[in-house]
Amino acid sequence: MSLDMFLQHCFNALTLGSLYALIAIGYTMVYGILRLINFAHGDILMVGAYFVFFGTFAFGWPWGIAAIMAIAGASLLGVVMERVAYRPLRDAPRISALISAIAVSFFIESLAVVVFTGQPRPVLQPEWLVSEWQVWGGVRILRLTAFVPAMTAVLVGILLYIVYRTKPGLAMRAISKDIETTRLLGVRVDNIIAFTFCIGSALAAASGIMWALRYPQVHPYMGIMPGLKAFIAAVFGGIGSIQGAVIGGVALGFVEIMTVAFMPELSGYRDAFAFVLLVLVLLFKPTGLLGERMEEKI
């Protein structure tokens, strides 16, 4: 494999990895706070992509406006979802909340099939994102391939600022340590949890929109696989840790692209890599790369 080819693969891996990272952040934040795997997170991604599709096709909005509206719509959906399906189960056994999450996920998917129909639809790609760009020597990539990691870096920067430099961020970190004490300290826990869902959903929608640019079609089940893989990325990075989610997402992107690049005969098994990685991580380092060890209370 030539150096040019290798660099090209690196760029592709970085793009895919950034998309996983953005989704993984939502999983890791919700899990850090509620100890809940938000199964419907992948479907938020799909809804975000569909909103852009309808914004550009049905209303004729420019792509940028449609993207912002879609992110707003998806965050609203995330908040509603938390309010309706998760908040009443806050004190229930954790598995009940998980089943509720699975039900919500199927609800969103089947509603999408009813409303948007099950047919995959092509997505409009803005001209300036799909033109080729010569990076260096023979390495030529689409502008999109550079745009996705850059956008991801900006979004993660904003997120880290919110989590580590603002009051709501402080409250979020407090809740993830101990929800009851935080409540006693006068924090409106429910609002902060809703805010967490809002941020997570916004990032998932951003990822979904860029996903739809890179693999230019939308369909109601497009969120399932990226969602599951991003969850695996979050576990790999150490669930509950935002930096871990980013590292895990990028690492998963590299694993998938590079294994197929170096061993093309394995490409049929591509979807299985992530799960093999998951099993290995859970067996040898269940806390992930950056996760904290959670002591079991008796």
Place this chain on the structure above:
Amino acid sequence: MRLNRGAILNIAAMFLLGCLLWQAESFLGDYQIYIGKLIFINIILALSLNLIYGFTGLFSLGHAGFIAVGAYVSALCILAPEQKEMMWILEPIIWPFSELFTPFWASVLAGGVAAAIFAFFIAVPVLRLGDDYLGIATLGFAEIIRVLIVNATAVTNGSLGIKGIPSHATLLACYGWALFTLIVLARLVFSNFGNVLRCIRDNEIAASVMGINVFRYKVLSFCIGAFFAGVGGALLGSHLSTIDPKMFNFLLTFNVLMFVVAGGLGSLTGSILGATVITILLEWLRAIEEPMNLGFVELPGIPGMRMVVFSLVLLAIILYRREGIMGTRELTWTRIFAFLRRHKA
């Protein structure tokens, strides 16, 4: 076995239902028989998941994988060698599978055993994990099994699937297998073995402190559950006469989970009720996908609406009646008689 009133009544009820079903094929339509078979298969699947999740507390989302293994292995066993040679067009089928040709009951058992063997190899690494991690890991394994099925063309015919599986699964055969599942599981669950499983579910640490080999019991329960999932899968394949990898996605696991949750976790009769009610409900809901004529207005059919209602039902159950129809109680004759007496007085 001591025969008390309950046991005698149970045997009588089973026998009566068997006779009824034996005669049923002559007066029921094809569609009713189709639903009937589906109900019995779903009961088997629900019971098997209930053993793993309801009684042992292992949150497994890998059921579709075991069902797939059962369905594929039994289909490979039951198809005639000539048929297989014709169907595998992408790649010729490899040796041991090309010659296999067994009767129906043996193929169903083989499906179950194969699923149990798969489950054993999955169980040893993943059962060290707790609740939701276990769920994701088993879901991952089910997905890996599906990817393997798509890619192992020389054994499974890849994404083309297997067609023309002889439909030996008659109504009576499905009933028989469901009965077999129920009896085995009831004997297991209401024995000391069952007490151990419930103990592990309720407090794993207490169980291990009392000297129970928790891991061993978990693996056993997981493998027995997977065995019956494989049996259910074998019957499902024979019932539908065609299987392909797309069938065994997460939606299938979700359906089975729904039967169990609706019926009540940790209740065998609950699983039976849950599977029956929801299977009928799902068929009945097909009506809303067809155009409806209300006399004054014509409502267009909405394809896919069934699943929307279905997921809302599950959401409502988990939000408003978390314990399902039966909770952890069982529907027994003693209970029925007590109920009748109370209402007579």
